[in-house]
Amino acid sequence: MISVLFAILTALSNGAASVLQRRAARTVPDSEAMHLSLIGHLLRQRLWLAGIGLVIVAAVCQAVALATGAIAVVQPIFVIELPATLLMAACVMRVRLPPRVWYGVAAVTLGLALGMASAAPGGGSTSVHGAAWIPTLILTGLFEAALICAALGSRGNTRGALLGLAAACGYALTAALMKDAMARLEGGGGATALLTSWQLYATAAAGVGALFLLQNALQAGTLVAVQPMLTLGDALISVVYGVTLFGEELRTGWWVLPELVALTLIAAGCVELARSPLAAGSTAPPARRVR
DSSP states (O other), X not given: OXXXXXXXXXXXXXXXXXXXXXXXXXXXXXXXXXXXXXXXXXXTOHHHHHHHXXXXXXXXXXXXXXXXXXXXXHHHHGGGHHHHXXXXXXXXXXXXXXXXHHHHHXXXXXXXXXXXXXXXXBOOOSSOOTTTHHHHHHHHHHHHHHHHHHHHTOOHXXXXXXXXXXXXXXXXXXXXXXXXXXXXXXXXXXXXXHHTOHHHHHHHHHHHHHHHHHHHHHHHSOHHHHHHHHHHHHHXXXXXXXXXXXXXXOOOGGGHHHHHHHHHHHHHXXXXXXXXXXXXXXXXXOOSOOO
């Protein structure tokens, strides 16, 4: 329950940070775009600083969640970040949400609940044993390289979707590395063991790489193409890491059927939410359209 609580707090903190930073960024003059003066302007905005503070809170909460729970439990919970962000944005910007957004929120929430109840992830160890990281990093690198090469050979939403999936893989790898790093902290070595572990610095590198890929994905394609790949990709690849690296267990057999239904609900909800004008940064009244 502690890991679930802190995973939810992570998603809510990230969502609130996105809302505050977007609100602050709207005050920046267009003339400062792509200039260092942009940072100076934002540093004078209390809302932006509050958003940075919430990002730090989210990072701490994620570390606690991964240290106390299975990665296959923690990472899928982050799918609620998108609906939480839109709900908070609507409240802050005083925008009335159309029914279709509420349907998207309901689909994501129900899909997550059904998926967690059906898969019942758990068990496993808190750290990665032996040299298991070697084949994992090699296969992850090959998978990422294939996605990036395919993306470079495409355009528009196809490129955005491929890069979104590559970013999701990077974020899932970041979570797995963070969990393994936190195990060093609890293993008796304390802060020294954590600071001298390669996993800690690999976490930072993987996170920066994932962020870079995500920005390129959003630049190449629409949010409707990128967000479902990012959301579902992060959750599913994290589960794979949890099972293969940490020995976590999932229900199989006929339980796969409701698990697939859950994935379908989450995917449909993410697409609907990505079509929302709020997701694109607009507060205009939503048209009768499909995030």
